[in-house]
Amino acid sequence: MIGVTDPPPRKTVLPGAALPDLIDRARSARGNAYAPFSGYAVGAAVLADDGRVYAGCNVENAVYGETVCAERVAVLAAVAAGARRLVAAAVVTPNGGTPCGACRQVLAEFADPSLPIAVAAPGGAARVYTLGELLPHAWGRRDLDATTPPPRTPPPRPAPRMRGPDPAARRR
Ligand SMILES: [Zn+2]
Numbered sequence: 041m042i043g044v045t046d047p048p049p050r051k052t053v054l055p056g057a058a059l060p061d062l063i064d065r066a067r068s069a070r071g072n073a074y075a076p077f078s079g080y081a082v083g084a085a086v087l088a089d090d091g092r093v094y095a096g097c098n099v100e101n102a103v104y105g106e107t108v109c110a111e112r113v114a115v116l117a118a119v120a121a122g123a124r125r126l127v128a129a130a131v132v133t134p135n136g137g138t139p140c141g142a143c144r145q146v147l148a149e150f151a152d153p154s155l156p157i158a159v160a161a162p163g164g165a166a167r168v169y170t171l172g173e174l175l176p177h178a179w180g181r182r183d184l185d186a187t188t189p190p191p192r193t194p195p196p197r198p199a200p201r202m203r204g205p206d207p208a209a210r211r212r
Pocket residue numbers: 109110111112139140141142143144
């Protein structure tokens with residue numbers, strides 16, 4: 041990989057034939073990135089369950105907070121075209137950086153935790169993560185239902201231990 045300082049790839053085998061094509065689409069979209077402030081051009085592509093691919097690039101703004109990441113541009117394009125379920129995603133960044141937290145959350149709205157996300161530098165091999173690896177315990181619509189019990193109930197706390205002699209023994 042070029043310019044990558046991350047740890048070595050955890051997975052190198054692309055699960056599914058769609059990912060190489062998605063990476064190519066993300067790489068192409070990266071060419072349209074508007075990143076005059078950071079210089080960090082990103083391209084992304086998502087594959088919807090109907091077989092269509094949607095691409096995006098990051099779009100920065102002089103009001104920095106209005107900047108939108110490539111991943112969200114791709115997801116929003118998919119949703120605007122009617123897609124609702126995403127089955128794969130790819131991101132190409134200068135150094136193989138992974139999607140930010142906001143983009144992970146937006147992906148989680150339209151994908152299962154098993155969603156494969158290929159991350160690559162422009163000239164490098166891809167690492168493939170799942171969305172669940174990048175965003176464990178994601179917030180979801182189920183969390184908006186106050187009647188739904190939490191998925192993991194902590195074990196009951198043990199009753200505080202009595203100090204001193206057993207009060208029942210004193211009555212004898
Ligand atoms: Zn992002």
